[in-house]
Amino acid sequence: MLDDSEIIKERVSEPEISSPDLIHTYYVDPEEKFQKIEIRREMAFKRYYVIEPLISNYEKEIIDWIKEVLEYSDDAVPIYVIRDPELRKEYIINFAKKLLKRKRVPPKRWDVIIYYITRDLVGYGKIDALMNDKFIEDISCSGLNVPIYVWHRDHGYIPTNIVFNDKNELESLVYKLAVRAKKMISVANPSVDGILPDGSRVVCNLGVVSLKGPTFTIRKYTAEPMTIIDLINEGTVTPELAAYLWMLMEHKKSIIVCGEVGAxxxxxxxxxxxxxxxxxxxxxxxxxxxxRLDGYENWTQKVTRESIREEVRSIDLFELVKTALRERPDYIIVGEVRGKEAYVLFQAIALGHGGLTTLHADNIDSAIKRLTSRPLEIPMYLIALTSAFVEVSKFIDEAGRIKRRVTNVKEIEGIEEDRLILRDIFRYKADEDKIEMVNDSLELRKIATELGIPYDKLMGEFQRRQSFLVLLTNLEGVSWSQLSNLIENYYIDPEEAFSMVRREGGL
Ligand SMILES: Nc1ncnc2c1ncn2[C@@H]1O[C@H](COP(=O)(O)OP(=O)(O)O)[C@@H](O)[C@H]1O
Ligand SMILES: [Mg+2]
Known part of the structure; x- marks a missing residue:
């Protein structure tokens, strides 16, 4: 039997900071029992704590022993043979219970012990809670003896209380991640990149050359992409700005979104x-x-292929954009331009395809500088075909939370002596936290001309779309694909779309 003196702090340390420093707390396991998260302020920064049940040394030995039996012994079915994770979990639980009974472990401790066993064999071990936490977008481990960092939706990049001190333990997690991503990792091929069963992207490295040991980064798959309504509710865009972008998208204009990493x-x-x-x-x-364009049947997703073997050819962005152009898309979207593919994208825009891309640059001016200088070197006359540059920025507010705002939208008036003349259309006023339309849009005028309708009439449509978007903010929990359906309804019959949304929202 256990007595309290035997209880050790295993794996996790309870934070020893007084409660005023506690910023945020919640559970991430389905039972809301085993994986408690606390975000605490520590000196000048915040730390993310995973708090799991405490166990004794003896219990730890039991856990390791049961895991070993399940993984390697002839007494058990090798668990990796059971493909279905639910079945595997069930098998593990039943098997573990038999062993616990045999060892006379008090039944009131079973659920904690079984928690650790399933966490390690079915879940992701020490980082399982991080994988379960929907607020976390990125998980990165830069080696031994340094805390794992996470990217938290509300708190940004913060260190956690999870540290790997044992090389074997970290290495086996890296192997496990690679296996789950269906990739071979070995000393000969120490770095792999793949997709985990839940859709998260993982990059792992055995660290044969790195002094800090194995490393990995997981970019988590968020179940639902954010919608424009989410972004309006967050204050990232206003209904007016959203309606403006809507008009541009509809008429196959080209948009370049720039900002820093994670903006x-x-x-x-x-x-x-x-x-x-x-x-x-x-x-x-x-x-x-x-x-992710859920619900778009005429969408082709092309992804580059990087090959480290000679017999397999790498396919880069440039090549993909070039072939995409031959397929006559209405819209060509490049995730992020970095190299010579930018040139092809601008050619596509020149040919009248709708285009959208992102570009890593702090602001619009430096985005243009990047486009015109090496290695991109896009000629000015091609850049001038861009309909709008959109700048998005992230800030930390007074409460220490991250907020994101579109801080600037510019159109191009023309070229003067090798220089682009830009026109501010939207501007963010930080002191009032407001995004304002500061000038008439040349692009909207162009659209009116193209449609052969008076500008005022187009402005009426612009207004009506704003009202529609405002109305949509009343609906709760609309997914990305549901929203694009509502937008499609609007295209088909705007009045009917309005009444439908009013009915749905009980308005
Ligand atoms: N407007 C927003 N409000 C809240 N979270 C956001 C917003 N925009 C992005 N995020 C979150 O921030 C992280 C980084 O966003 P991402 O769009 O990938 O940035 P970038 O492409 O600029 O590097 C993502 O995990 C995303 O979910
Ligand atoms: Mg990005």
Whole structure:
């Protein structure tokens, strides 16, 4: 039997900081019992704590022994043979119970012991809680003896209380991640990149050359991409700005979203893409498949292939954009431009395809500088075909939370002596936390001309779309694909779409 003196702090340390420093707490396991998260302020920064049940040394030995039996012994069916995770879990639980009975472990401790066994054999071991936490977007481990960092939706990049001190333990997690991503990792091929069963992207490295040991990064698959309505509710865009982007998308204009890493470029792009009509032919080209257009049947997703073997050819963005162009898409979307593929994208825009891409640059001016200088070197006259540059930024507010705002939208008035003349259309006023339309849009005027309708009439439509978006903010829990359906309804019959949303929202 156990006595309290035997209880050790295994794997996790209870934070020893007084409660005023506790910022946020919640459970991430389905039973809300075993994986408690606490976010605490520590000196100048925050730390993310995973708090799991305490166990004694003896219990730890039992756990390791049962795991070993399940994994290697002839007494048990090798668990990796059971493909279905639910069945595997059930088998493990039943098997573990038999062993626990045999060892006379008090039944009131069984659920904790079984928790650790399933966490390690079915879940992701020490990082299982991080995988379960929906607020976490990225998990990165830069080696031994340094805390794992996570990217938290509300708190940004923060260290956790999880540290690997044992090389074997970290290495076996890296092997496990590679296996689950169906990749071979070995000393000869120490670095792999793949997709986990839940759709998360993982990059792992055995660290044969790195002094800090094995490393991994997981970019988690978020079940539902954010919608433009989510972004309006977050304050990232206003209904007016969203309606503007909607008009541009509908009329196959080209948009470049720029901002720093993690500013929300991809998220904003994915949200804007929901404005496209359901029947349009869309081709996305990416290095990492991030863009998701659920419900678009005429969507082709192209992803680059990097090969480290001679007999397998690598396929890069440039090549994919080039072939995409031959397929005559209505829209060509490049996840992020970095190299010579940018040139092909601009050619596509020149040919009248709708285009959308993101570009890593702090602001619009430096985005243009990047486009014009090496290695991209896009000629000025091609850049001038861009309909709008959208700049998105992230800030930390007073409460220490991250907020994201579109801080600038510019159109191009013309070229003067090798210089682009830009026109501010939207501007963010930080002191009032407001995004304002500061000038008439040249692009909207162009659209009116193309449609052969008076500008005022187009402005009426612009207004009506704003009202529609405002109305949509009343609906709760609308998924990305549901929203794009509502937008499609609007295209088909705007008045009917209004009444439908009013009915749904009980308004
Ligand atoms: N407007 C937003 N509000 C809340 N979270 C956001 C917003 N935009 C992005 N995020 C989150 O921030 C992280 C980084 O966003 P992402 O769009 O991938 O950035 P970027 O493409 O600029 O690197 C993602 O995990 C995403 O879910
Ligand atoms: Mg991105």
């Amino acid at each position: 929300g470029k991809t998220t904003l792009s994915n949200a804007i893409l929901g404005f496209i009509r359901k029947t349009a032919k869309i081709i996305t080209v990416e290095e990492t498949p991030e863009i």
